Amino acid sequence: MTALVLVEHEAGTPAETSLQAVALARGLGPGPGLDALVIGADGGGAAALLGAHGVTTVHVAEHDGLGAFAPDAWARVVVDLAERIGASSVVAAATERGNDVIARAAARVDEPFAANVVAVAGGGPWTLTRVRWGGSLLEEARLDAGRALLTVQPHAVAAADAGGPAAAVEPFTPPLDAADLAVHVTERVGTPAGGVSLADAKVVVSAGRGAGSAEGFAGVEELAALLGGAVGCSRAVTIAGWRPHTDQVGQTGTKIAPDLYVACGISGATQHMAGCRGAKAILAINTDPEAPILSGADYAVIGDLHEVVPAICAEIRKARPT
């Protein structure tokens, strides 16, 4: 009953969302097998941390064509390896990349694919709980399949360091052809030097339509900088062209799990909350005491963000030694 987890990594450091997927996979049925697949020669560096999280073997796929993300190639590698090791389930994080790859893998083998899973029991058929409709409902489902193909909702399952020994590393070169590599990433545009990414920030300060304009983000940017955080926004803002889509938090934007989320002039639509529900604490700043976001917030200030945010910035500056 081996479970195979597709682990995303940056130069051998596994993504937190992939460690969460490993934690869910550990609960998948009896048996000693918990294998991981990392793509790219530098993935072997993940063996120690993955071993601590319960992985016994890390399969490292090395191929000249895998230098850039190529979803069909990744899907082929996943399918072939799952077949070779006899994996009863394949698990990945429900990131853009994880969902893309596992959906393509499912299409290749004509099996069902369950995305955004938060809990699983059984071992074929499996009983799943998964997030639907942007987080507004949890679905209980039964999965009948030869092999379970799952992705795990980010920040819904805690990663768990079990203190295990380093995993064994097994490099291999997968067979790939030109068709597998036809779709691939040609360019990556990073965050500005020194900037913290929205997905990883411990503090995110967001604004919505209440900011009023692109210029209305000045206070929000200042507060984010003072707190060492990132700036986010709602979809109303990206549609208005005030901020780029990379700043959008929500169902069709980035899903975040910071220690603190400050939501200024954001009403709290379901699709927005789907992206920030993982925050440990939410502070809402809104002129409307009836705004829906208040029911999901831990703290609230009823007031105009153009007055409240500069006042918070001033207090922070005052409290800091010069």
Ligand SMILES: Cc1cc2nc3c(=O)[nH]c(=O)nc-3n(C[C@H](O)[C@H](O)[C@H](O)COP(=O)(O)OP(=O)(O)OC[C@H]3O[C@@H](n4cnc5c(N)ncnc54)[C@H](O)[C@@H]3O)c2cc1C
């Ligand atoms: C398929 C689909 C996917 C979507 N995906 C996303 C998504 O990923 N992310 C997302 O955000 N939305 C998403 N949406 C849109 C979502 O439904 C809402 O329309 C959007 O979140 C509203 O943005 P908002 O809260 O900024 O604006 P509004 O709903 O207009 O709210 C503005 C808020 O600002 C307050 N306000 C106004 N002036 C001030 C002021 N001066 N100071 C303080 N408060 C003030 C108001 O009281 C109000 O609560 C999606 C919708 C659909 C249909």
